[in-house]
Amino acid sequence: MQAAVLSAVKQPIVLQTLPDPAAGAGQAVVRLRAAALNHRDLWIKLGQYANIRLPLVPGSDGSGVVESVGTPADVAWIGREVIINPAINWGDDPRAQGPKFHFVGLPENGTFAEKLAVPVANLASKPAHLTWEQAAALPLAGMTAWRALFTRAQLRAGERVLITGIGGGAALFALQFAVAAGAQVWVTSSSAEKIARACALGAAGGEDYRAEGWGATLQAAAGGLFDVIVDSAGGDGFAQLIELTKPGGRIVFFGATRGNPSGLDLRRCFFRQINLLGTTMGSPADFAGMTAFVSQHRIVPVVDCVFPLAQTEEAFRHMEASAQFGKIVLAIA
CATH class of the missing domain: 3.90.180.10 (Medium-chain alcohol dehydrogenases, catalytic domain)
Known part of the structure; x- marks a missing residue:
């Protein structure tokens, strides 16, 4: 061969x-x-x-x-x-x-x-x-996104979701899955073109994470803080995600391409009852759930x-x- x-x-x-x-x-x-x-x-x-x-x-x-x-x-x-x-x-x-x-x-x-x-x-x-x-x-990106949203973050219909760094495979699957599940989804990217393409896939909108004050702008556009945030970058921008999470909300992450976060405000995390959920890949049950969901909703x-x-x-x-x-x-x- x-x-x-x-x-x-x-x-x-x-x-x-x-x-x-x-x-x-x-x-x-x-x-x-x-x-x-x-x-x-x-x-x-x-x-x-x-x-x-x-x-x-x-x-x-x-x-x-x-x-x-x-x-x-x-x-x-x-x-x-x-x-x-x-x-x-x-x-x-x-x-x-x-x-x-x-x-x-x-x-x-x-x-x-x-x-x-x-x-x-x-x-x-x-x-x-x-x-x-x-x-x-x-398979790999789809299962990663499925486990992040449904097994770890326990996403529910009607919740407000933020997906950072849209454009990669797992982030795009998270967008498609969350939209199909009835969530309101927002995204971040350094590319206006990628944000526009995400909106064509069902995102409600997005912001350039390089822009000054992007977090406050995104919160205003979305109408409030986020129930679920999906991140694969980590780095210093992770502190901003804490600010954007509702009390009792969930941040689920499966990557650290920008390294470990500095300046993470643990006091804000525990006082607002924020759940930090690490995840990677998925179990056989996650894979079966993901493939069934894709077939049911005809996700491409x-x-x-x-x-x-x-x-x-x-x-x-x-x-x-x-x-x-x-x-x-x-x-x-």
Whole structure:
């Protein structure tokens, strides 16, 4: 099979011929039709991720057709169109992942290849209304956003939601999911174009977080403080999110691309009964809930652009430029 291989950190990803995978007990081999990039893949490529093992085929997200299985009892999966849940061995506690938890795409090879062997337990039927590229864009970012909103923040219809840094995959899924759930959603971005595109997806409005006094302006436009804030940046701007949260409100966060926050007012947090909720990825129940929600509401992931597998390195360069709105996808077959 053909696969996009990272042989050394900070070096180009190169298409290579590798042996076809075989399905072990409880596994299935999926012939992949599309895969999607996540920032995790870029951090691995740049050497900014823990326990990197090279050479490696990156990639956590994929869609395709089951080609073979390793256990006769799973034969009904053969020929089915599927998406892959990239969270392996979550564990028995739905509240948090266990010690054997890991992702597709590190330490084992991932989805940037023509074929991949994965546990049958990590397969789900592809939502019928999605193309291969749209379906491949869904798993990791969709599950992250789902768990953040519904499992951790317990979002309810009618609540006011703020999603920071709109444009990335998880933030866009959070927007689409919250709108579908009946929330009033506002966003932030440094790009007026991205705010406008978010409004076209159902956001009520947004503000440029670089502008002087943007928090007060946003609060006035939204008509009050926010019940739920979804953040993936952290950094010094996190203190402003405390100011924008209602008493008893929830801030749920799954990233720290801007580092740890300084100047965090803990007194304001506890006096206003604000809930700070960390989250990452999701359990099998989160994945099942997310895929059912997407099918029920016919949600279509936002795809920024599609590259062929042979241009995986170019796809990484596009992500590194941070100009995308939506998911960057690889077409494999």
